[in-house]
Amino acid sequence: MSKVLMKGNEAIGEGAIRAGCRHFFGYPITPQSELPHYLAKRMPEVGGVFLQAESETSSINMVYGAAGAGCRVLTSSSSPGLSLMQEGISYLVGAELPCVIVNVMRGGPGLGNIAPAQSDYFQAVKGGGHGDYKLIVLAPASVQEIIDLMQVAFDLADRYRTPVMLVGDGILGQMMEPVELADEVTLPAMPAKPWAAGGLRGREKPNIINSLYIVPEQCEKLNQRLFAKYAEIAAKETRWEEYQLADAEIVLTGFGTAARIAKSVVDKARAAGIKAGLIRPITLWPFPSEVYARAAAHAASFLCIEMSMGQMVEDVKLAVNGQRPVHFYGRSGGMVPLAKDVLAELKKVMAGGAE
The missing domain is CATH 3.40.50.920 (Rossmann fold)
Structure with a gap:
């Protein structure tokens, strides 16, 4: 183990890489721009994919595609950018796709400013998009905890097939603190994803990733399944x-x-x-x-x-x-x-x- 000084935004990226994430799609916005800047360099070093999308709307839909293919995938933004992602987040929930979404919050409403805030709490925990759904929402309070919770975030996303959001603020993203890191980056064991879209793989029919349920009875069954999952999450995954x-x-x-x-x-x-x-x-x-x-x-x-x-x-x-x-x-x-x-x-x- 080594102790190094890291900025919070950079720790998010390093934590994701050490959690096995090899795909990032995002768009720069202050005060989280150091995160995509960091991953633009680090992802190629570990054989990963970094892509700066043309907008937050595009990036969240790229996340949908990578998650549907079974990849561990990350996106990040700050308050107004998260607002643009809400439709895609609802689609991810409806299709039961695991991913991690980071919001480094800034002052608002509107464009507001680049100063730190926590006023996106409702958006995160009440479901900022349409429909009945919830996200697992993690709130670190230190740069070390960012590193630790990124592993937790990806594990929970895969375990429950759901998007997980990690929220911080401009202070947490910008400040530097010492963190303990393993000297070598080793890829953790990845769970099997037999539901992912990626060819037949010996099956008679391909997997289909979908959040469209025309028949109301089928859509109600989806909601009932989601809320049974949320009850299990609440019973097993609450942290304080x-x-x-x-x-x-x-x-x-x-x-x-x-x-x-x-x-x-x-x-x-x-x-x-x-x-x-x-x-x-x-x-x-x-x-x-x-x-x-x-x-x-x-x-x-x-x-x-x-x-x-x-x-x-x-x-x-x-x-x-x-x-x-x-x-x-x-x-x-x-x-x-x-x-x-x-x-x-x-x-x-x-x-x-x-x-």
């Missing part, structure tokens, strides 16, 4: 981090960069004699609702920290289910919460002055 939670009287919660800020606030609060704790969802879907319900048995209140106007807070409220008050503090449009301001909000909540 707990920090100082056991005796916490106030629980901070957030994901990604916001969770890093919240964790530092927990330490500051503890130093001031306040029993604070943290829940950090690692899977935004499936959402770790049970840990919030358990924490509500001893915590007096919750404070959700986001780099948005408040989106994950709705899922926190659903998880707490009215047992305790859930408060919110956020910055939007590319602004980042400061630890001192979050600590002030925490003290206000403890004093009963926050709404």
Whole structure:
């Protein structure tokens, strides 16, 4: 093992390669452009394919083709670009095709700016495209965790035949941290994909990749099969981090960069004699609702920290289910919460002055 300094966007690419991904289709957009730039060099080095598409719409449909052929395939973009991919993502879900999609979020709505944000939470976890569907959504909080979760993302995609989305923000994509990497890149064992399109291969009939179901009864059966799969994913694949939670009287919660800020606030609060704790969802879907319900048995209140106007807070409220008050503090449009301001909000909540 070697320890190297890597930028978050580059770690996404290296993590994908080490997870066995050999196909990337994408389009540059700040603040994730270092990722395709990195893979433009690395993919040829490992015998892979890098293709810069003419648009995000094109790239997601290229992903559809590669995934349908049984390849491990990646695409990436940032907020407005993800909006352009939504129809293709819905097609991927309908055809039950595994792939990994990365969103390094920026300020919005509209073109917004290139500053970090978390305001695409609804788009990721509620299904940004048409139809009844869900994505597995992973939210790393460090560059090392990016490396680790890329392997998880591809494995989950193949295991459940579903797109997996990894979300970060401009800070996570741009910052540099030391990461541990194996000295040699070895291709992991790949699962068999007997459903993939790639010729007859001894079969009487070819495999057909399709998301068109003209007969309503058949389309309903697809939806029922998908949601049975989602129930299995929720039961087996929910991930989160707990920090100082056991005796916490106030629980901070957030994901990604916001969770890093919240964790530092927990330490500051503890130093001031306040029993604070943290829940950090690692899977935004499936959402770790049970840990919030358990924490509500001893915590007096919750404070959700986001780099948005408040989106994950709705899922926190659903998880707490009215047992305790859930408060919110956020910055939007590319602004980042400061630890001192979050600590002030925490003290206000403890004093009963926050709404």
